[in-house]
Amino acid sequence: MREPDDNRSAYAIPSSDVELAVLLREHYGILFHYLLKVTMDRPLAEDLAQETMLKAIEHIRRYDGSSKFSSWLITIGTRLHLDLLRRRQRERKHLTEQARTNALRFETLARGGEWTDLSESLASLPDDVRTAIVLKHYYGYTYEEIGEMMATSPGTVKSRIHNGIYKIREEWKHDEANG
Amino acid sequence: MTKPTDDGKHEEQLIQALQETWSNLDRTFETELTPLPDWEAVVREQRRSAKRKMWKELAILWSVAIPVLGMLFFLATGMLPLLIAVEAAATAAAVPLLIGEIKRMGRTAKGRS
CATH class of the missing domain: 1.10.10.10 (Winged helix-like DNA-binding domain superfamily/Winged helix DNA-binding domain)
Incomplete structure (x- = not known):
């Protein structure tokens, strides 16, 4: 099992703005990488990560430390993503899957990364x-x-x-x- | 036909390959963190904005709740007929004013055309 890298702040409940800022900054990478895997769309992953962070700040009182902070952020991010998909289906406003896949493939290769058949399968x-x-x-x-x-x-x-x-x-x- | 153990092994290999694919994606798209003071500013601003939103929603709630509670109070204390009389008098006074205003708006519109 590959757990998100949480270290000492895994279950910390922030008690000040500074503590919360530190916690969010520490977890941004974990959150972004999770959203990139599920959206296969870098700009969308960045937008969702930002929106998740803002929601987390607004609702920080709901975090009680019973789960890892990263899990809590992942839950918020997942629900924001699913809400967006539902809205897009209703509004019929979305890039085709192929266009998004092409964009990520292009950017991955441009950054010197690897784009395999498995990447293609996941994206589809x-x-x-x-x-x-x-x-x-x-x-x-x-x-x-x-x-x-x-x-x-x-x-x-x-x-x-x-x-x-x-x-x-x-x-x-x-x-x-x-x- | 593949044996169940072959199937299981094949799936294990697939899961490992998937994990490698995801790890590669993480490495390709490394994140650069903005400085901590920027994060602190975002936290402070978002909290301020959330507080403003909460007070606004409370104000809307009370602007609806107070008249309703007032009506219930009048009802409970048997002063409802008095309230109705006051409202009727206010309406009677307002109707001529409203008719006058409509006539004035009509004259203004005719003047423009």
């Missing part, structure tokens, strides 16, 4: 499926924790992950067979 998944897979297989959350974050049942989470992994696996097998 529905956002909610990809989110569940990232939370389970990178951050190691349980189905119940993921259900809580995504405001859905553990059964739905399990089903999304199973279907998503199945789809990726079939494409991966196909790619390996073709060399």
Whole structure:
């Protein structure tokens, strides 16, 4: 299990503006990298990270230290992302998935990174499926924790992950067979 | 047909490959943190803004609640007929004023056209 790197401030409840600022600054990287994995869209990940930080400041009293601070931020970010997807579906205003994937692929390669067939498979998944897979297989959350974050049942989470992994696996097998 | 253990192993390899893909993405898009004073300024401003929003919402709530509570008070103390009489008198006084104002607006509009 790969937990977010929380160190000593994992469960700290900030009692002043300075403490809160320190905590948010420490966790920005974790939050941004999580949002980048689930959105596969760098500008969107940055916007959502900023919005999450502002929401966290506004609702800091709701954080009681019972979970890691990073988990709390991830929950806020996840819900903001899912709300945005619902709005986009209603307004029918969104770039095609392919356009977003192309943008990220281009930027990854421009920065000297690697863009593999697996990256392509991940990008082609529905956002909610990809989110569940990232939370389970990178951050190691349980189905119940993921259900809580995504405001859905553990059964739905399990089903999304199973279907998503199945789809990726079939494409991966196909790619390996073709060399 | 692949054995269940082969399937499980294959899935394990896939998960490892996915984790590597995600780690590569993190390394490619490293973040640069802005200085702490900037973060402190954001926290202070956001808290101030949240407080202003809260007071505004409270003001709206009380502007609706006070008249409703007032009505209930009059009702409870049996002074409702008095309240109705006062409101009727105020309406009676306001209607001629309103008619006058509408006529004046009509004259102004005619003048412009």
